[in-house]
Amino acid sequence: MNLQLKNVEKSINKKPILKNISFELNEGEIIGFIGDNGAGKTTTIKSIFQEYQIQHGEILINDQKIDNNILKKIEFFPDQNNFPKNYKVRDYCYYNYKLSKEVVNKDEFNKLFEKTMTALNLQEQLNAKFSQLSSGMQKKALMVMVLLTKPEILILDEPTANLDVESRLEFNEILKMLSKDLKINILITSHNIEELETLITKIVLIKDGEIILSKKFDKTKEKLADIYAKHYNRPSRSLVSGKLEEILKNEK
DSSP, X not given: OOEXXXXXXXXXXXXXXXXXXXXXXXXXXXXXXXXXTTSSHHHHHHHHTTSSOOSEEXXXXXXXXXXXXXXXXXXXXXXXXXXXXXXXXXXXXXXXXXXXXXXXXXXXXXXXXXXXXXXXXXXXXXXXXXXXXXXXXXXHHHXXXXXXXXXXXXXXXXXXXXXXXXXXHHHHHHHHHHHHHSOOEEEEEOXXXXXXXXXXXXXXXXXXXXXXXXXXXXXXXXXXXXXXXXXXXXXXXXXXXXXXXXXXXXXX
């Protein structure tokens, strides 16, 4: 499934937020959608899900305008603050599962839910509420929801924020599996440049509402932090490290 944004423009209170945005998410890609706070990432995502009406341009799925049926094939991985924590994981997953299916068999759902929870080592939390889970378990439980609905496109906004190192690594391995084995196309925003470097196949940089770079990314040939620093006119981490080493040598 192919997602295209063509010359998208969006203003809020007459202030331009998105300025002629264009990029594509193609089959097999994991896009790192990167930019500072206020650059336009969230507005772009809300426009894809039609929470915002754009003033110009097109957002297409397989060359078709997005409607409710097409939206069922796109899943948004919610922030931990954006779901009712007093819900049971099972009930919340069932609610979202019903939205993505025309016909639902509750017994079949329960079997699939329990199998998926067990696969992610959550078999002890089958009837738990989100509020009873750690941050890492909450993220994994939300990933169960994604696995059950099997979207063709998955969009994630800072999915590993507030997770410890082990939970982040585990979560990222799940994302790689979704891309490789289930052929789910992924767009992910994150401020953790080093983490994205191990995941993405394409980089899209947004600055002040404009796309300033859209290209394939090869972690064996380039550093994501250096690309980010170059296009945001900031010293790269390698340059900063070099200066620190020089200062420390001179202090000896």
